[in-house]
Amino acid sequence: MSISSPRPPELAAFYARLLGVAVAASEPGWAQLRPEPGRLRMTLNFELDELHTPPTWPSVPGAQQPQAHLDVWVDDLDAAERWAHHCGATTHPHQPQTDVRVLLDPHGHPFCLFTAH
Numbered sequence: 001m002s003i004s005s006p007r008p009p010e011l012a013a014f015y016a017r018l019l020g021v022a023v024a025a026s027e028p029g030w031a032q033l034r035p036e037p038g039r040l041r042m043t044l045n046f047e048l049d050e051l052h053t054p055p056t057w058p059s060v061p062g063a064q065q066p067q068a069h070l071d072v073w074v075d076d077l078d079a080a081e082r083w084a085h086h087c088g089a090t091t092h093p094h095q096p097q098t099d100v101r102v103l104l105d106p107h108g109h110p111f112c113l114f115t116a117h
Contacts, residue, residue: 001044001068005107008046014106015044018087019072044070054108058094070111077101080113 005011009023012031016023024034029048035041056063074080081091081101092102092110101113 001042001070002047003044003109004049004052005046006048006050006052007107008048011105011107012044012046014088015046018084018089052107054104055110057092057102057110066110069109072111072113074113074115077113077115084113 003011008029008031009026012023012026012033016033019033021033021035023031024043025032031046033044035043053064055066057066057069059065072080077099081103084103085091088106089103089111092104095102099115102110103113104110
């Protein structure tokens with residue numbers, strides 16, 4: 001998955017801290033998180049977009065819309081939300097579900113914390 005950002009290394013560092021993983025590669029226009037060996041083979045890539053406009057969520061006509069967002073499975077929503085705030089996230093004012101928390105990363109991308117039922 002690739003995420004656009006005006007400052008890819010900064011956003012990669014946020015997600016690395018949030019998720020408890022290391023930044024695997026970083027340069028001014030690109031950064032990447034990779035799982036530890038033996039885990040899911042998915043990467044998060046952060047790519048330079050100097051014209052990045054944070055998406056509007058929920059979507060409204062004529063505004064930049066999210067292309068995708070991360071869902072992060074957690075055991076304790078309150079504790080995970082506090083940790084996300086500590087890392088630099090903010091809670092979105094619109095919360096459509098009680099078992100999901102919608103937050104914004106430091107560059108305005110929405111992401112969700114959720115618990116399994």
